[in-house]
Amino acid sequence: MQSFPAMQAGAMALVYALVPAAHAASADLLTGNTRLACEATLCLSTGAQPSECSPSLNHYFDIKKYSHGGLDWSATVSARRAFLSQCPASSDQGMPERIDAISRGAGKCDPDYLNRTYAATAYRWRKRSLGGDSGDIIYDVHAIPTVSLDKLPAYCVTYNDHAWTYDLSVRYVGVPAMGGHWVNAQAYTAAQAKWDADHRGRWASGWNFSLKNPRPATNSR
Structure with a gap:
């Protein structure tokens, strides 16, 4: 570039x-x-x-x-x-x-547009048994704002990667199931470090992550 x-x-x-x-x-x-x-x-x-x-x-x-x-x-x-x-x-x-x-x-390949257009909900969840004779299972589910698209559309790749383009690149931080989002390439290193600090360790230990609500439709808890 x-x-x-x-x-x-x-x-x-x-x-x-x-x-x-x-x-x-x-x-x-x-x-x-x-x-x-x-x-x-x-x-x-x-x-x-x-x-x-x-x-x-x-x-x-x-x-x-x-x-x-x-x-x-x-x-x-x-x-x-x-x-x-x-x-x-x-x-x-x-x-x-x-x-x-x-x-x-x-206008369609910058972080604001991508994060807004592909905004979604991810879920941090785990199952817990109530114990006793009932054997009941409850779902502990927490919604997480995220951006589901983590690969640029083809038209954005063509636009951003052209030899005459300067300083237009964007990068995806994190993963979709754990609150990922797009940032300008210049801000990627700091944004990825912050995402790692916020989404690893104790926050993630013992939990499952998905883009689909894991709670069964018949489970009211």
Whole structure:
């Protein structure tokens, strides 16, 4: 992955960083949606987004298509792809694939989206016998907030792992049955250490873990 140091130099630097030499002569003339499309393409290729990215990102994420009262994701992707394709560099080698990856993945591959979309409930549980002649068994069950998806969707892998992407990677902390979740890759080491401290040792000893409630439907305890 490559860095984008020019992003710190202001909005025009964003355009020059994306527009190759073949288009550089006209970079000063880029305005309106053409300029926003170039800036958005670059801004959506890095997690280190300066304030200059706000206008283009707001425009990009405001592009939404609806059908039957709900968001039509396929049509939204197509419309966002069409917007990014207004950048003069969009037809250069490798750019159509890059723009397609951005339009499918941007906004759907960050920790907030993944943790919210795939939020689920896991269970820490054990069975205990009441003893005596009855032989009754009770289930001691505790619900745990978790994120069930621990592997990135294919469109996120394509978006995050592209050679022109910088600082977009995310990683999964823990395991789904024990309260796992997504974090930015830079925060992974600290987050994993905290998860280990919170979810190992006495907390886990003697307990079972599952994504399905283990209590039998007929068990009311």
